[in-house]
Amino acid sequence: MMFEYFYDQKILLLNEHKLKSIVEYNYSESLIPDMTVYSNAIGTIRASTEGGSGYEAWRAFTDSNQNWGSSTTGYPQWIGFTFNDLTKVNKYEVTNGNGTLSTRYPTSWTFEGSLDNLEWTVLDSRKGESWTGEKTAREFEFINSKAFKIYRLNISSGNNTISIGINRIKMFYKPQPTLITINKMSPTENEFLSYGMESSNVKTLISFDTVRSIELETSQFGSGKVFEHSVDLSKRRTKKILLL
Template identity: 35%
Template sequence: MKRKTLYWLLSCLILVGLFPAGASAQTESESVIYGGGPFYSGGTATMNTLKQSGFTTVMLWTIHVHGNGDLYYNDQLVVSNGSYVGNSAWPGQLATLKQAPTSVKRLEISVGSWGVSDFQNIKNLIASQGTGTNSILYKNFVALKNATSADAVSFDNEDLYDVASSVSFGKMLSDLGFTITLCPYTNVSYWKSVKSQLGASVDRIYLQVYDGGAGNDPAYWNGQMGMTVMPGLDSKTSSGGNTPGQVASRMAGWKASAGITGGFIWYYDAILNNPSAGSAADYAAAINNALSSPSSGSLTTGGTAAASSTNSPAGEEKEKAFDGSSATKWLIFANSGWIQYQFGNNAAHAAASYSITSANDFPARDPKNWTLLGSNDGTNWTTLDTRSNESFSSRFQTKTYGLNNSTAFKYYRLNVTANNGGAELQIAEIGLYP
């Protein structure tokens, strides 16, 4: 039988889907979190939360352009007369977002929102001063870029659908080194024209699928815009919105119907105000898990699961570690144990590497020491890898380990102990990928 390269995936709570360079088993998704005041006033603590969240992009929502060209981050004046005048600590705090270890790869600035006159003010400023180096728009956005080191500016235009001024504004931003993203919820013709005229400067489209855009179909917008959109949902509030589970379900549906590879959550402030519905990390995992998928599917189907203990609660039995969903898990009330998978139809496969992703919300449940074993009869076992005193410093941290093994095995077993003091052990998902 032709030897196949497999990837062993073990998640203690939620599988994020991060793989080492060169691995082809997983396609990583893009997840975006919008946030307002807390991103400005929350300081280092908020930056650390974002870095550990699993979100790949942070969106500073939102910059307002006043009639005189002053730039406000919500109600805080940050740029005036070509100079940054905001909180002196903020630029340094933002700079840490992409410093390892972090899930954040990109920082964006959103301009506009509902019920404002930002794009009307932009149009007026362009009409009176243009977009050259002496214009206040140019000077102020240079200052904003220098202060934030943002990668992109996102157009959340909901007040004036004027193509000419939007394109002029976008070209100016592109000349400053910004990438442009669009965030529509209505008026397809306007957004099509802006995208067409800005061309390659536009690399993402964030489609609002909540409030006024609740009826939007990502597949339809894909066709209209000539680009696969990244739909967004609002987080759960007392009056509506979506739980992490609902986000995961809807994102998975759009992946099937529209081929999406990214999505966003609006917004961090509401998540803080309703912590019982889920954390920022829970929402990031909902997107990442729904959209990150093996290129050819898990091979852990049609086989048989076994475990050292049968004291799992209902709905958290050993089979849940092999059901293809990181929303479910195997849990035992013990500090140590084992779980294994037996391939059906006498099939044998070889493992080349495996990875462990930690939830870290209950550190005592995290794996501490483990051994990965292989067997062809379920009795005689070969040790494939042993790890001791492992630790996970952040939520959803993934650790990947290579195996120098060329033997094919029918059974794979993981002997594992929980972290110090842990009286419970849990695994969300174990998969083998070609």
């Protein structure tokens, strides 16, 4: 059995006679800095084709309102970044082009990672996507804890049969949550404030990168209301949660 204690919008989990909490992390800043050339100390920009002068691939990695435009050779087309070091990514952002390229956006693609530029792992797949207006940023999140050196947006179709235009591509990473284990069953008010998590974080019970144990002295828990509710956690060993 696993239990949840509620205190002022925060909860602690109780499982196997120990309190549990989940520490969430925020996404990083863009893993690729503003680029004005193809390579820097972080890595190198690559693309399948370029539409000539003024539409080079590096222009999709700069904040100066420029565009990468593919050549008119059809699909697939791809654009990506090779990191010098192994790097984890689990979110990317794509901004469609502006001006004449605003209507030449991708509609179906895969976001892929590779270690050697030969074998590719599909991390995210999209079909039938669209953009409203020009220069509109859209974010796409996915689960990934594996580090790759090369990432690419591999475009299989677009709303224009001639070419693709992309204004900006960014990549981000957020670590998986940390599961904290506390060696006691009854939390104090201060422990709720210190280790309690938002109830929305219960969804992250699926996966953790780190497990951390905390040793605390046992103390009396204050008064409060008691609730009971079943939650389906069939993907984990725990099959039921009682809310206290």
